[in-house]
Amino acid sequence: MPACLAVGQLKDFPGPRVRSDLEERLASAERKAARERAARLEAEAIAEKGLRELYESQQQLLLLQRITHGANQTGDVGEALHLAITEVSQHMGWAFGNALMRADGGGLVGCNIWYAAEPDELFDFVELSRSCRLARGEGLPGRVLTEVGPVWIEDVTVDSNFPRAPVALKCGLRAGCAFPVLVGEEVVAVLEFFSRKRLPQAPGLIAIMAQVGTQIGRVVERDRAQRALVYDALHDGLTGLPNRALFADRLGTAFQRAQAGKPATLALLAIDLDGFKGINDSLGHAAGDELLVETANRIQAAVGAVEAASRAKSPWQSTIARMGGDEFTVLLDDLPDPTIAETVADAIHAALRMDELRPGQTKATASIGVVHGDRRYIDVDQMLRDADLAMYEAKSTGRNRTVTLSETVGSQIRQRLSLEQQLREAIQHREFVLHYQPIVDLGEDGQICGFEALVRWNHPTRGLLPPAEFIDVAEETGLIIFLGDWVLRTACETLAKWHGECRGGSQPYMSINISPRQFLQSDFARRVRAVLLETGADPASVRLEVTESVAILDAARTSLVIEEIRSWGVKTSLDDFGTGYSSLSHLQRLPFDVLKIDQSFVATMSERSESQGIIRAILDLARTMGMGVTAEGIETAEQAKALRQLGCSHGQGFFYGAPLGEGDCLKLLRDGR
Amino acid sequence: MKGVVFNLLAETVSNAHGEEAWDGLLAAAGLDGAYTSLGSYPDEEMSNLVTVAAEVLGISPNDVLRWFGRSAMPLLATRYGVFFEGHQSARSFLFSVNDIIHPEVRKLYAGAGCPHFQFKDGADGRLLIGYQSPRQLCHLAHGFIEGAADHYHETIDVEHLACMQKGSPTCRLALRWVS
Numbered sequence: 001m002p003a004c005l006a007v008g009q010l011k012d013f014p015g016p017r018v019r020s021d022l023e024e025r026l027a028s029a030e031r032k033a034a035r036e037r038a039a040r041l042e043a044e045a046i047a048e049k050g051l052r053e054l055y056e057s058q059q060q061l062l063l064l065q066r067i068t069h070g071a072n073q074t075g076d077v078g079e080a081l082h083l084a085i086t087e088v089s090q091h092m093g094w095a096f097g098n099a100l101m102r103a104d105g106g107g108l109v110g111c112n113i114w115y116a117a118e119p120d121e122l123f124d125f126v127e128l129s130r131s132c133r134l135a136r137g138e139g140l141p142g143r144v145l146t147e148v149g150p151v152w153i154e155d156v157t158v159d160s161n162f163p164r165a166p167v168a169l170k171c172g173l174r175a176g177c178a179f180p181v182l183v184g185e186e187v188v189a190v191l192e193f194f195s196r197k198r199l200p201q202a203p204g205l206i207a208i209m210a211q212v213g214t215q216i217g218r219v220v221e222r223d224r225a226q227r228a229l230v231y232d233a234l235h236d237g238l239t240g241l242p243n244r245a246l247f248a249d250r251l252g253t254a255f256q257r258a259q260a261g262k263p264a265t266l267a268l269l270a271i272d273l274d275g276f277k278g279i280n281d282s283l284g285h286a287a288g289d290e291l292l293v294e295t296a297n298r299i300q301a302a303v304g305a306v307e308a309a310s311r312a313k314s315p316w317q318s319t320i321a322r323m324g325g326d327e328f329t330v331l332l333d334d335l336p337d338p339t340i341a342e343t344v345a346d347a348i349h350a351a352l353r354m355d356e357l358r359p360g361q362t363k364a365t366a367s368i369g370v371v372h373g374d375r376r377y378i379d380v381d382q383m384l385r386d387a388d389l390a391m392y393e394a395k396s397t398g399r400n401r402t403v404t405l406s407e408t409v410g411s412q413i414r415q416r417l418s419l420e421q422q423l424r425e426a427i428q429h430r431e432f433v434l435h436y437q438p439i440v441d442l443g444e445d446g447q448i449c450g451f452e453a454l455v456r457w458n459h460p461t462r463g464l465l466p467p468a469e470f471i472d473v474a475e476e477t478g479l480i481i482f483l484g485d486w487v488l489r490t491a492c493e494t495l496a497k498w499h500g501e502c503r504g505g506s507q508p509y510m511s512i513n514i515s516p517r518q519f520l521q522s523d524f525a526r527r528v529r530a531v532l533l534e535t536g537a538d539p540a541s542v543r544l545e546v547t548e549s550v551a552i553l554d555a556a557r558t559s560l561v562i563e564e565i566r567s568w569g570v571k572t573s574l575d576d577f578g579t580g581y582s583s584l585s586h587l588q589r590l591p592f593d594v595l596k597i598d599q600s601f602v603a604t605m606s607e608r609s610e611s612q613g614i615i616r617a618i619l620d621l622a623r624t625m626g627m628g629v630t631a632e633g634i635e636t637a638e639q640a641k642a643l644r645q646l647g648c649s650h651g652q653g654f655f656y657g658a659p660l661g662e663g664d665c666l667k668l669l670r671d672g673r
Numbered sequence: 674m675k676g677v678v679f680n681l682l683a684e685t686v687s688n689a690h691g692e693e694a695w696d697g698l699l700a701a702a703g704l705d706g707a708y709t710s711l712g713s714y715p716d717e718e719m720s721n722l723v724t725v726a727a728e729v730l731g732i733s734p735n736d737v738l739r740w741f742g743r744s745a746m747p748l749l750a751t752r753y754g755v756f757f758e759g760h761q762s763a764r765s766f767l768f769s770v771n772d773i774i775h776p777e778v779r780k781l782y783a784g785a786g787c788p789h790f791q792f793k794d795g796a797d798g799r800l801l802i803g804y805q806s807p808r809q810l811c812h813l814a815h816g817f818i819e820g821a822a823d824h825y826h827e828t829i830d831v832e833h834l835a836c837m838q839k840g841s842p843t844c845r846l847a848l849r850w851v852s
Contacts, residue, residue, distance in 0.1 A: 030692075044680075044710040048781050051711070055780040197759070 060208045063091045064215075071215045075226065077101075077189075078113055080219040081181075084212050085191060086115040092205070095173060096122055096194040098129045100141045107135045108142060108190055125171040125194075128164055139163050140178045141190040148187055150209060152177045152201050156194065168194065175199030179209040181216045188220045236322040238289055239296035247321035247329055248380070254317075254333040255380045258373045265316075266373030267341035269330040270387035271299065271348060274365045274399040276326035291364060292326060295352065299328055302351035306344050316340070329387070341370050345402040365400035367391055372404070389413045396476055419473050422459070427482050431458050434490050435659035438668070439511060439630060439652045442644045448668065450509035450543070452652060453491035454659045455483065475515060484518035488528070492537035494662055499538060502669050509541040511573060516550035525564045532568065539569040545596065547575045552586045562591055573630070578614055587625070595622050597648070599633025605642060612646070619647050674716050674808075675782050679708035682722065685744040701725045711782065716808060735812040735838075742816020743823065750824055763821040763829065764800070764850075768792060788814075800848040801834075809837045811844035818848065828852045 070083040081099040089097035103109035110131045134142040157169040173194040181189035234246035258266035280288035314336035369390025390405035436451035457465040474480040495510040573594040604611040634653030699706035702721040727734040760766040775787040791803035822829040828851040835841035
């Protein structure tokens with residue numbers, strides 16, 4: 001074995017004879033070796049430091065990558081928070097991580113999203129933290145809210161602003177740090193972490209956590225946008241109430257549940273403001289919108305009050321929706337007592353009545369239709385339709401009231417609706433005919449001096465129907481405009497024809513009824529003139545009958561219209577005189593040619609002396625004002641005689657002749673009765 | 674094996690026997706000896722060096738490893754002081770090997786094959802440490818344990834209950850704190 005291998009004896013190894021310069025060179029070589037060794041160690045230290053930093057930043061980037069990837073994969077904020085809490089805790093080797101979300105009132109609340117490396121050891125701290133509530137500035141997470149940035153606590157067990165310190169101490173936790181989840185400048189959540197060891201602040205980690213906060217913030221932002229979209233799609237933008245779509249959904253669910261169990265626990269209210277269009281038109285849309293918002297608030301308050309009052313006994317649910325325009329609906333579900341629906345309706349009426357909806361404006365009222373759940377309903381649409389029907393009924397029967405749809409009311413309404421539909425078709429198919437009732441001189445000879453045109457509906461299945469069967473519906477629905485035009489034109493055509501046929505003989509006049517809506521048309525006079533010109537009817541032989549109630553609605557306008565019409569020679573009659581509310585002052589200003597005594601006075605004149613008294617008064621009045629008088633509904637010779645004796649000049653009725661077709665009338669005229 | 678272990682060996686040998694001793698050892702083992710801490714070198718080079726040293730010193734290779742482990746500890750404490758801070762005793766220091774020291778080692782030396790130790794309290798009050806590694810360096814571990822005891826001014830009596838070198842599937846060390 002070579003001696004040089006004896007490690008322990010190397011120092012004593014007898015080397016070659018040493019020259020001094022050789023010794024010097026050896027010493028130099030040793031110094032050089034020592035320098036190079038020192039340089040190597042330093043180079044290794046630098047490389048190690050670089051490798052360590054590279055490794056750590058790679059790991060942090062991987063952490064961020066995992067969190068970013070996870071955040072991009074999910075739309076669920078809770079899921080993203082859980083991922084971040086778990087990944088960061090595991091990466092850092094921290095004992096506990098916990099997420100807190102913003103709470104109502106501006107603080108933070110634990111949302112049961114946490115990670116613990118050893119949950120059983122940290123049980124008490126986890127229990128305390130996972131749903132804790134902290135005010136702004138309070139504790140570790142609360143300080144993140146005020147600082148809008150990371151917060152570190154070197155030792156939570158001795159920190160003066162850490163309410164959970166005793167439990168942290170018990171569980172062996174020492175240091176804590178917390179980071180914000182940001183949407184813009186807003187802290188939407190806080191991630192807090194705890195370690196059993198001292199936790200030095202690391203700039204690299206703070207930068208990574210800022211990125212993590214931003215990534216989770218994006219999930220929150222997406223979630224918010226999604227919620228806002230869904231909210232907007234299901235709510236009315238003006239009032240914030242559920243819209244038709246959401247209401248239909250809620251109603252559908254409630255309907256199915258109720259139909260499967262007790263249908264009567266369900267009720268539906270359809271609410272419509274009275275005269276809203278007028279407010280919108282006269283005060284503008286801004287005022288209309290303001291009114292709708294106030295109405296929505298009041299309906300909510302009213303329903304809420306009834307709900308609160310009766311809830312203690314048995315809870316029920318309500319959904320209030322704006323269906324569009326000034327239409328609101330209320331769904332009442334799980335009602336212990338169906339009459340609560342009417343109580344709610346009353347409360348809504350009262351709430352709207354309470355004060356002016358807008359300062360300086362008249363109080364708004366609403367018409368409400370109520371419908372109760374019933375097994376006969378097959379689907380929700382039927383219920384909605386019936387609630388609307390009831391509401392329209394409330395509107396058409398005086399407004400500012402509630403109509404509950406019973407079976408009777410329902411069938412009446414449906415009948416009317418069906419009549420309306422048939423009327424539309426009748427106008428299209430020209431199913432109307434005119435009959436003419438003679439108006440005679442009540443003198444000895446009973447000479448025919450004119451006719452009143454009366455409309456009949458030649459119904460395809462029900463036969464000839466008198467006006468009482470359909471005029472009200474025509475008036476309500478506005479169809480009277482078309483019907484009235486047709487009557488005016490047809491009567492004028494007939495008049496012109498008769499005058500042509502009876503040239504040289506008696507030239508009767510034609511009395512034509514004008515409906516309220518027709519008369520209130522702004523261009524009524526122009527329309528009459530057009531018909532006169534087109535048909536060639538002699539204006540002097542045309543008499544337009546207007547009812548008392550419409551004549552006094554706007555007496556000044558009525559006066560102007562009638563004066564214009566009279567200027568062409570057309571005469572005017574005030575129909576149904578004595579049944580309305582005309583005051584003498586009104587009558588004085590209205591330039592009618594003829595007063596028509598309502599048939600109700602004529603029918604009762606023999607048994608009731610006051611009827612005779614009224615007829616006498618009307619005749620006196622007419623004489624004083626220089627108007628002619630025609631009595632309606634004369635059925636007997638006695639009535640005719642009595643009227644004649646009272647001084648009534650003209651009359652009509654079955655006694656003198658029932659309404660006849662055009663041809664029969666012409667024959668009458670030719671016969672020269 | 675990582676170059677840092679060769680560097681430690683070079684340092685312990687040089688400290689104990691002088692620079693020339695390390696040079697002679699390399700020459701005898703037929704190695705050029707250019708080791709840098711970040712490099713990786715064949716395991717055989719380490720076993721060659723240990724074998725040669727054992728021959729020269731007239732002791733067993735296991736004793737060389739044990740001496741090396743114990744002697745290297747002060748060097749490690751100087752170079753990687755952060756791992757020794759925060760421990761009051763060799764026991765807690767030993768417990769931190771798996772979870773703290775080895776992950777840190779892997780940060781620096783990508784792909785380092787660190788052994789995993791199992792810790793168990795024995796019925797007789799001794800601490801049982803299980804060790805399994807194809808390198809079968811349980812005596813180096815023994816030396817490190819003694820070095821750790823020195824660092825915290827303790828004395829630990831280490832007994833090899835089982836050894837892979839003797840055909841056991843794992844090595845098992847029993848530690849008794851004498852002081």
